[in-house]
Amino acid sequence: MRERGRIKSDLLPRPAPASAPQKRVFSFASHGLLSGAASDLIAHSELEEVVVTNTVPLRAAARANDKIVQLSVAPLLAEAIKRVHLKQSVSALFKNNGAA
Numbered sequence: 001m002r003e004r005g006r007i008k009s010d011l012l013p014r015p016a017p018a019s020a021p022q023k024r025v026f027s028f029a030s031h032g033l034l035s036g037a038a039s040d041l042i043a044h045s046e047l048e049e050v051v052v053t054n055t056v057p058l059r060a061a062a063r064a065n066d067k068i069v070q071l072s073v074a075p076l077l078a079e080a081i082k083r084v085h086l087k088q089s090v091s092a093l094f095k096n097n098g099a100a
Contacts, residue, residue, distance in 0.1 A: 024048050031055050032070065034062045042067050 025047050032052030034042070039061040042050050051069045052058070062068050076093065083090050 026051065028052075032058055032062065032068070034059065034068070038062070039065045039068065 027047055027050045029050070029052045032050075033056055034052075039059065043065050045067075047067060049067055049069055051071060053073045054070050055073055058068065058070060063070075079093060080090050082088075083093070
């Protein structure tokens, strides 16, 4: 099995040398600002999956890339709006399991 690198930076795709061989490599970013050749670099990298939110529209190349998964922030925003309306804690969404 080949050694795999880890991405330590929140900038994609900037691989950092691994201290130990990795079996699976994933990357997570809150905003998928994949400019230039980023999608092509990801497609040809050892990354198994790059997960981003839908806070920024993906370019066509990124949408076509099977390694890039985009998650919706709509449920989180809906829950935050509901909590504000009901005068409940919004910060509780970001603690443990989100229970108020």
